[in-house]
Amino acid sequence: MATLLAVILEDINTPRYGYELISATGFASGKVHVILARLRAAGWLIREREDVDPQVVGRPARYYYRIDPDAVGTARTEVARLRQQLAPARPIRAVPQTGGAQ
Amino acid sequence: MRFIDWLSGGTVLLSGGSLILGLTAGVFAALARREARTRIEGLPKFLLRVGVAWTIPDPAAAKDLLDEWLSELHDLRKATKGKPLTRFIRALWFAIHAIAMARRSWREAEPAPRRSRRRRHTPTTPTHAGVAIDSRWVYDQVLAAGATGLRLRQLVMNKRRYLLLPLQTPAGPIDVLVDGEVLDRLIRDPVDSPELIVGFQFRGQHWGG
Numbered sequence: 560m561a562t563l564l565a566v567i568l569e570d571i572n573t574p575r576y577g578y579e580l581i582s583a584t585g586f587a588s589g590k591v592h593v594i595l596a597r598l599r600a601a602g603w604l605i606r607e608r609e610d611v612d613p614q615v616v617g618r619p620a621r622y623y624y625r626i627d628p629d630a631v632g633t634a635r636t637e638v639a640r641l642r643q644q645l646a647p648a649r650p651i652r653a654v655p656q657t658g659g660a661q
Numbered sequence: 662m663r664f665i666d667w668l669s670g671g672t673v674l675l676s677g678g679s680l681i682l683g684l685t686a687g688v689f690a691a692l693a694r695r696e697a698r699t700r701i702e703g704l705p706k707f708l709l710r711v712g713v714a715w716t717i718p719d720p721a722a723a724k725d726l727l728d729e730w731l732s733e734l735h736d737l738r739k740a741t742k743g744k745p746l747t748r749f750i751r752a753l754w755f756a757i758h759a760i761a762m763a764r765r766s767w768r769e770a771e772p773a774p775r776r777s778r779r780r781r782h783t784p785t786t787p788t789h790a791g792v793a794i795d796s797r798w799v800y801d802q803v804l805a806a807g808a809t810g811l812r813l814r815q816l817v818m819n820k821r822r823y824l825l826l827p828l829q830t831p832a833g834p835i836d837v838l839v840d841g842e843v844l845d846r847l848i849r850d851p852v853d854s855p856e857l858i859v860g861f862q863f864r865g866q867h868w869g870g
Contacts, residue, residue, distance in 0.1 A: 576733070577729060579736075581733070581755075587754070588733070589763070589765075592730075592766040593762050593765050595766075596767070597769045618739075619728065621733075621736075622728075622729040
């Protein structure tokens with residue numbers, strides 16, 4: 560969820576569509592859509608159908624997602640917090656053994 | 662002489678027949694290949710249509726999801742133009758994975774009352790439709806807050822629960838993001854105390870500790 564949110568938060572003014580998010584995150588289609596649905600149900604994301612004529616543009620209308628302006632702050636905080644938690648722990652330095660057991 | 666004429670005539674006829682037969686067979690083979698290719702290329706789309714209709718009982722929701730996924734499938738196919746095998750494998754994977762998660766996507770997007778039973782029994786989840794928030798707890802400008810429909814819009818993220826609370830202000834209705842822990846306290850112990858505003862967020866601002 561944090562990975563997908565981070566992609567959306569990169570530019571909050573640019574709405575993203577599903578395939579774009581799938582390509583950006585590397586997640587499978589189903590996973591991306593479950594996360595999008597969850598965030599949308601929570602009111603964090605707004606989903607809008609592209610207002611185009613499929614005959615004119617030569618493709619079906621896309622469904623775009625953009626983050627709710629009220630949720631930007633909380634989303635950024637949560638993404639940062641999660642990244643901090645997932646950051647690799649500092650490696651434990653091996654203590655050299657001096658004078659092992661005889 | 663007549664036999665030779667007959668033989669050569671027969672040979673010509675046989676050759677001509679063979680040629681026509683060969684050409685016809687070639688054309689049929691090409692047509693069959695093209696049809697097989699079209700059918701194979703249409704397989705992901707077909708799977709999506711059948712899978713979504715089969716997994717999602719609500720026709721409106723199924724159509725909505727299908728419209729979105731077909732447009733993405735179109736984009737996927739366009740992105741892999743000129744690579745038919747890659748295109749087919751990716752499109753098939755897209756369709757299979759989307760179908761596998763279709764029901765879950767639909768349930769996640771659905772209002773909470775029809776969501777999984779597991780969540781309904783979670784002790785921290787509010788058990789009623791909403792909670793009356795005293796306007797003084799939140800902000801001076803808040804006029805009223807009634808039934809909030811909290812269960813309709815909630816999110817568990819990073820083990821923290823957030824809820825979207827619709828409130829009325831002089832400027833009009835606003836949504837307030839509420840920390841779930843604060844809300845649990847309000848529900849468990851509805852004391853008229855300004856301390857309870859800790860954790861409330863209002864248009865990007867944060868009140869309290």
